[in-house]
Amino acid sequence: MTQEQAKNFMSVQFAALSENESFARVVVASFVSRLDPTLDELNDLKTVVSEAVTNCIIHGYDSDPSGIVYISATIDGETVHLMIEDKGKGIDDLELAQQPLYTSKPELERSGMGFTIMENFMDELEVTSEPGRGTSIRMKKTIVSKKALYN
Amino acid sequence: MNSHVQMEHHRGVLIVRLTGELDHHAADYVRMDLDEAILRRQVEHLVLSLKDLQFMDSSGLGVILGRYKLIHAKGGKMVICAANPPVKRLLEMSGLLKIMPLYENESAALSNLEVAL
Numbered sequence: 001m002t003q004e005q006a007k008n009f010m011s012v013q014f015a016a017l018s019e020n021e022s023f024a025r026v027v028v029a030s031f032v033s034r035l036d037p038t039l040d041e042l043n044d045l046k047t048v049v050s051e052a053v054t055n056c057i058i059h060g061y062d063s064d065p066s067g068i069v070y071i072s073a074t075i076d077g078e079t080v081h082l083m084i085e086d087k088g089k090g091i092d093d094l095e096l097a098q099q100p101l102y103t104s105k106p107e108l109e110r111s112g113m114g115f116t117i118m119e120n121f122m123d124e125l126e127v128t129s130e131p132g133r134g135t136s137i138r139m140k141k142t143i144v145s146k147k148a149l150y151n
Numbered sequence: 152m153n154s155h156v157q158m159e160h161h162r163g164v165l166i167v168r169l170t171g172e173l174d175h176h177a178a179d180y181v182r183m184d185l186d187e188a189i190l191r192r193q194v195e196h197l198v199l200s201l202k203d204l205q206f207m208d209s210s211g212l213g214v215i216l217g218r219y220k221l222i223h224a225k226g227g228k229m230v231i232c233a234a235n236p237p238v239k240r241l242l243e244m245s246g247l248l249k250i251m252p253l254y255e256n257e258s259a260a261l262s263n264l265e266v267a268l
Contacts, residue, residue, distance in 0.1 A: 018174075018175050018176035018179075019176050021174050021175055021176050022172060022174065022176065025174075025206075040236075040237065043206075043237045046206065047206075047208050047237070047241075050174050050175075050206075050208040050210075051208055051209055054174070054175040054208070054209075054210060057175070058175065101246075108213075109178075109182070109213040109214065109216070109217040110209070110210075110213050111209045111210070111212035111213040111216060111245060112209075113209040113212055113241075113244065113245050114209050116244065117208070117209055117241070117244065120244060
């Protein structure tokens with residue numbers, strides 16, 4: 001396929017159950033596969049989806065499965081925009097939450113590396129949160145793609 | 152459940168081989184399996200082989216750090232081996248490799264452990 005990729009989008013929502021974390025990774029990876037990402041790029045995307053969805057479940061909803069996790073993704077040219085949201089309890093101190101190794105739930109053996117990983121693996125990361133209303137994470141990554149390597 | 156734990160125990164060393172995916176969902180099962188083995192058997196040292204682990208996120212880092220603390224508190228050593236490049240990158244990013252050595256494979260991990268015993 002040599003034609004330019006048109007703009008494309010998808011959105012899914014699912015119960016805040018930990019068993020849906022692998023589902024979320026596979027959905028995003030499969031949506032992005034049309035950009036012909038490298039295995040490393042695909043792994044980066046799966047990892048950040050996993051981190052963000054896990055945050056929604058554990059922190060947003062305190063592991064209450066009646067919560068709903070929302071994912072939407074847009075492909076614009078060779079850039080993937082991801083938005084992962086919950087309507088849960090929100091984050092009081094965004095700056096603190098994003099500190100490497102900080103976790104509000106040390107009793108659950110959380111590593112506190114979620115936001116650090118998302119920042120490192122994506123080109124851009126933006127977190128908005130409102131206590132009592134939920135948290136929304138927007139991320140962006142341009143897929144360099146194998147095509148660029150071959151050309 | 153996408154992650155599985157295979158264990159082998161001899162002479163106070165527990166070799167744990169993880170397969171599949173270690174995310175938040177799998178972490179609870181893996182944690183329970185490991186803690187049961189560590190507490191019930193005469194485990195002094197732990198070798199964690201990640202050769203067949205296809206995916207890991209920060210939940211996996213939490214599980215590894217938690218087992219390190221457990222083994223360390225009992226005066227034992229914990230080492231990791233055979234991590235693939237994405238897993239190794241996470242281990243590096245988290246600083247875990249500053250407290251736990253990473254070896255190429257199981258036999259290198261075991262022989263270094265024997266020397267250190």
